[in-house]
Amino acid sequence: MATMSGDDPQRSVEQFLYRQAECLDTGDWQGFIDLFADDGIYWMPADPSQATGDGVPSIFYEDRDLMAVRMRRMMHPRAWSQKTEWGTNHVVSNVRIEKHDAASGLLVARSRFHMMEFRNDSTRHFAGSYIHHLQPSPDGYRIRLQRVDMVNAQGLYDYVLQAWV
Incomplete structure (x- = not known):
């Protein structure tokens, strides 16, 4: 688990985001889910203008329970989609803290990512930005x-996303 680095929230957040990318790239699905608060949400809007994921179509809008369902589906021995050679590589950069409440420790961080996915002898690239609302634990x-x-x-x-980006 990425721990907080003393009084340097920038470094702590960077290390946390790198740990999250490592979980995704190594298929440590439970480790990925464990990075979320009990009421945490993973949201990928279908359109960048979306202000909420509640009640509108999104690519992903999952709480921990839905993430666990996705994980079990991907790990199931008869999961055809997981039988092909498959892997990802994430690069996270341009990490900056947008808001930080020093009293509560709550913060909002923005970053950029590039993900390469290899599956079925072909490569796809995804890029974009993350916004993380983080709470200390x-x-x-x-x-x-x-x-x-x-x-x-x-x-x-040509096929859907199997796991989180």
């Missing part, structure tokens, strides 16, 4: 909300 941060805005969210895909 005894062993690091927990995600209250992660918003993922992909540059190519409205593009055509």
Whole structure:
């Protein structure tokens, strides 16, 4: 688990985001889910103008329970979609803290990402920005909300996203 680095929230947030990317790239799905607060939400809007994911179509709008369902589906021995050679590589950069309440420790961080996915002998690239609403916990941060805005969210895909970006 990425821990908070003393009085340097910038470094703590960077290390946390790198840990999240590592969970995704190694298929540590439970580790990824554990980074979320009990009421945490992973949200990827279908359109960048969306102000909420509640009650409107989104690419992803999952709480921890729905993330656990996705994880079990991906890990199921008969999950055909997982039988092909598959992997991702995330690069997270341009991390900046937008808001930080020093008293409560709550903060909002923005960053950029690039993800390469290899599956079925082909490569796809996804890029965009993250917004993380983070709360401190005894062993690091927990995600209250992660918003993922992909540059190519409205593009055509020959297959759907299997896991989180």
